[in-house]
Amino acid sequence: MNRKQKRLSIIAAGAVFLAGAAALVTSALQEQIVFFNSPSDVLAKPLEPGTRVRLGGLVEAGSVERGENSAVTFAVTDTNASVKVRYVGILPDLFREGQGVVTEGVFSPEEGTFMADMVLAKHDENYMPKEVADALKAQGVWKEGDPPPGVTVKETPVY
Incomplete structure (x- = not known):
């Protein structure tokens, strides 16, 4: 084997190694890449007990209940499904x-x-x-140019 063949074999081996490493990382992070799940996603797919997830959506109107010791119960919705959330702590x-x-x-x-x-x-x-806005747009609840649901737009007087 001459120098050129050795160099090419080392480069090929390195490329195979990097491709394998990238495939392993991608497969390991496949479920964790999502920034958050909607209530419909959480209710639809079975989760193993103790699995940490992020749940995103809108706070359902009339669902916030404050308890003792800064305990709060509220519902998060994506307008298709709703999930009850319990939280103990100070809310933003x-x-x-x-x-x-x-x-x-x-x-x-x-x-x-x-x-x-x-x-x-x-x-x-x-x-x-963006994911919540896209989900609301896909359901026809929010159209481009309209304010997001729950947002009141105040008119600014023109002088």
Whole structure:
């Protein structure tokens, strides 16, 4: 084997190694790449007990119940399905009914309840996670150019 053949075999071996490593990483992260799941996704696919997931959607109107010791129960919906969420802790200042929210925790299929240990709220009245907006658009609830559901647009007087 001459030098050129050795060099080509080393390059080929390296390329095969990198392709194999990329395939292993991609297959290992296949289920974890999703930023969050909608309530329909969480209810449709069976999750193993103790699996941590992110649940995203809109806080259902009239579902927020505050308990003792900063315990809060509310429902997250994607307008097709709704999941009851329990959270103990201080909610973000921007948390309210009809607004986008992403929660992180464990879903209990026996109780049908999502036990959240982190709640993230949207940062202003114009922001909604792209996945939630796309899901709402696909269901025909929100059309391009309209304000997101739950957002009131205030008219600015012209002087």
